[in-house]
Amino acid sequence: MPAHPTLYLKRNLFQKYGHYALNLGTAADYDLILRFFYTHKVKAQYLPLLMVKMRMGGVSNKSYKSLYHAFINDYKALINNQLPNPLLILLLKKLSKIKQFFN
Template sequence: MKITIITVVYNAEKHLRDCIESVLAQNYQDLEYILIDGNSSDGTYQIAQEYEDRISILVSEPDNGMYDALNKGIALATGEVIGILNADDILATEDVVSEIVKKFQELNVDAVYGDLNYVAQDNVTVVHRKWRSAPARPRDLALGWMPAHPTLYIKSTLFDKFGGYKLSYGSAADYELMLRYFYKHQINTAYLPKLMVNMRNGGMSNQSTKHRYAAFLNDYAALKQNQVPIPLFALFLKKIRKIKQFF
């Protein structure tokens, strides 16, 4: 089973090397790594070029943001399964991909997801929050539950069948895709109870008050689009569910 991991990056030279090396350190061999750079103006592309002989596809060109770049990567991918690793994040252990493959092969599912730690920007051993997932039921999405997107690995045929990331949802494009796949189309999924990703604090929807309000509106629109009943209730529970990540 061939696995594709996509990293999209723009002006993220500080942590990119850690991200790349965590992928290249995986003990699973049939692994395609695609890196899409949005024409960075710092040293990002130069760092990526240092690994060019081990990166399957390296692209540097302007794009319309993170999710446009992800869609580009998905279009280029040749793996049976596609996962995403943000440029500031790292795969937690060398066996993450091999354990994902085992789960796919054991259960013949459409998608696999697992656990994630939110860690300090400059020290990934300092854990701020722990996102521990659970087996998914479609109704849970209407109750504020969602998998950790950076841990989600999806069969590539689903992108052909149900579409990729919709740019109109801004920072909620990943949330909308998961609602579409998990809730609307009720794909077959499996939870891997393993720490898969160390994610540095930050992100598109986790910035200023203005960004948070925009994220709220985008989340609401994503829920409405996928016909989730009582979207405001789902958003309230989505916030409440985050509390246990601190304990």
């Protein structure tokens, strides 16, 4: 899954597959990435460059309440894009972020 600040997309993809689902709050970018790359199988080009250094903090993880809302909205994004086993995917997503606390 690409980090959202490093993702560059062509305008025609938005016209063809839709825009950000703003009703999903902080998961709007997650939904867009799932829709483009998993649902519609858009091809991507990987650039092995360090372009952005993401840091801890932000709207989605500033409090327990915001973590809960982020979890719910991520779940909705997975359901909207019909990915199998959404709870397992979310668990693995959260587990993959643990290493951020030790860097």
